[in-house]
Amino acid sequence: MEKEIILDDFAFLVSETDEKGIIIFANDDFCKLAEYSVDELIGKPHNIVRHKDMPKAAFKDLWDTVKKDQVWSGYVKNATKSGNYYWVFATVFPTITSDGKKGFLSCRRKATTEEINEHIPIYKELVAQEK
Secondary structure: OOOEOOOOOOOOEEEEEEOOOEEEEEOHHHHHHHOOOHHHHOOOEHHHHEOOOOOHHHHHHHHHHHOOOOOEEEEEEEEOOOOOEEEEEEEEEEEEOOOOOEEEEEEEEEOOHHHHHHHHHHHHHHHHHHO
């Protein structure tokens, strides 16, 4: 059975992807929480941590927004390598990567219990509509 992993109040997860969503950087907080080593994450699609409860519409909105060079923010339920999950408030910024190409920087913090409880029914309804 899945277990929720609660982020530390000071955890700040950071990752950077290329414009196709392939991870090119992951900080220690992200690696620790997701239960992957940095070497396991680099070169993989960022959706390696996508949880099955996340509606496709949320990620469509994310991609539609950042591809217009706008900043996206929202609540995300992610999966860990062992099959547990954690909630974050994510902000994704269009950026230029260290090699001069277009990419995206994602910064995540702990989502509050109230924020999570507000989004669970919304996401359940969206997932149900997608089936």
